[in-house]
Amino acid sequence: MRGKVSLVTGAGSGIGRATALALAENGATIVIADMDFAAAEETAALITAASSDPDTGAAHTAPLALSCDVTRPAEVARVFAAIDDNFGGLDYAVNNAGICTEVGPISDYSLSSFRTMMSVNVMGVFTCLQHEVSAMRRRGGGAIVNLSSIFGQVSGPGYSAYTVTKHAVEGLTKSVALENAEHGIRVNCVRPSVVQTPLMTGKHVNAAPGSKEWSAYENANPTKRNAQPEEIAAAIVWQLSDEASFVSGGGINLDGAYLAR
Structure with a gap:
């Protein structure tokens, strides 16, 4: 993965941070986007510290930390402008930014919370995908991983809104994969529990x-x-890699057999 320009949204913590670190360990050049800029800078500092150790095999190109609220199209556009300016293109993208704003029965559910969750988990992914696909077509190919969930396949009491958003991510993954297969762009998702x-x-x-x-x-x-974030990150890295060169339009269950029932 050395030199592959890789965007990870929501990379200031959790799965996003673990994924950014794992990609860097494999030699990728990392763009860290998070609405919490201080957290994005912390992830960048961790990557930089690792890259100073010659035994880690980490990336040699300095990571780029950017502030981005994926619900704001102008901020997303600025991220991709920065990627072009700094690196001249994009090879990998991980659409990880997501939230769960409320858990509870649908009869009591706040419509404002529902709108917020849809804005981040669905519109945010949609907007990023638009830019990612355009950038990768110019590049001649690429790979994208979207963060779904076991609730992209099933659901649970109190999770109606979250379930809607993750089912939508599954649909986006399939549609965008089909649209871009002939352009050498693979699109997949992961389904953590x-x-x-x-x-x-x-x-x-x-x-x-x-x-x-x-x-x-x-x-x-x-x-x-x-699960631990590093377990999810390992699967994401594989999906992005050339080892998964014929894998597109689907997802990996990272759930300890939860969905096998």
């Missing part, structure tokens, strides 16, 4: 490791544990 990230420990889900809620998620999984 519960992963130890800030999304799970925030105020809306509030399932910190060690809590009763966290234990309930662990017990619901056949493995009796939840």
Whole structure:
């Protein structure tokens, strides 16, 4: 992957940060986009520190940290302008930025929360895909991974809005893969179950490791544990790599056999 220009949205923490680090370890040039610019800079600093160690095999090109709210098309456009200005094109993209703003019965669900989640999880991915596809067609090909979820296939009580957004991501993955197969652009998704990230420990889900809620998620999984971000990142890196050269339009279940039932 040496020299491959790679965009990861929401790379300031969690799966996004783990993916950016894993891509850098494989030699890719990393563009870190996050609405929390300080967190994006922290990820960039971690990559830079790793690249100073000759035994890590990390990227030699300095990472680029950018502030970006994916719900704002102008900010997304600025990210891609910066990619062109700094690197002249894009090879890989990981559309990871996502939120879960509320969990609860649909009868009580806030419409403002629903709109916010749709704006980030669906419109944000849609807008990024528009730019990514254009950039990769100019490049002559590329690979994209979208972050779906087990709720892109099934659902659970209280997750109606989140389920809608992840089903939409699955549909986008299939459609954009079909549109761009002849252009050498592969598009896939990953479907994690519960992963130890800030999304799970925030105020809306509030399932910190060690809590009763966290234990309930662990017990619901056949493995009796939840995933770590690095486990998801490893699959994303493979999907982007040439080892997955004939893989497009689908997804990988990263769920400890949850969906096998």
